[in-house]
Amino acid sequence: MKRQLEHLEKAARERRLAHLLLFHGESLLYQREVALRLAQILNCSQPIPEGPCQVCSSCRKILNGNHPDILWLKPLKTTIGIEQVLKWQEKVYLKHYEGIYKVSIIEHAEALTIPAANSLLKVIEEPPERTVIILSADNAEGVLPTIHSRAQLVYFPNLSEQAWLEGVEEDKRHEAIQAFQLSGENQNLATDILKHGVQTLQEWLGKFRTAIQERNFLKLFALFPIDKNQANLYLQVMAVQAQEGIKKGTTRPYELLAIGNAVDVLRQQVNPRLVIEVLALELFQQGGDFCD
């Protein structure tokens, strides 16, 4: 995260920041803070090495929320509608008042209605000069794909995730984030998942799920051989998914119980293949969708 923000700030200082950014993840407040800091960097009249000076008129107005070239869009009640976007659009195409850059901050971007997102898209495709649009959202997937695909994505992990990602190299970040999410934010389990390989794990779990849903023994048998460590890892991740499913109401509690039993039996030196087969049989009998 820290390194990613440094890159953004550097790009802003050098006036080569992408004109569409999509912040997503935890803490909209933190996202807002970063957006405002970038707006300051872009507009500060006497920047210092550490960043914006915080004392010039631009910096202060941005901090106080009354800079005329910083535009906000937020949901009225639950959505951001087309009227709001059209009004905003007029301001975007007006001349800059006093700032060097016009920065628009669109919060809860998932709340854009489809017509609103489509008019936004027109601005994105033909942006006025010296314009930066920052979308902020909990979940990037909730933003219309046509917008999503044009944006530079900046992911904001939560605190425990940040601690986990500390020191992870840039090219391993994506896999490390996936491992952490699969582990239910359990660092030990996430480490094991990374060692094993996220993709291998997801493939195996996906095939297991299909075998259960289709009650297909042949597909089940194709999942072996696996050793005890693998079986243990798969069962733990299934347990995390079942717990999340129970919270969402998509998984029934007996599934978690069955997985828990399988973990216990596996500890008693039982053949891992047998443990998984017994679990599968139990889930077959109860029927229904396994951890979806």
Ligand SMILES: [Zn+2]
């Ligand atoms: Zn300043």
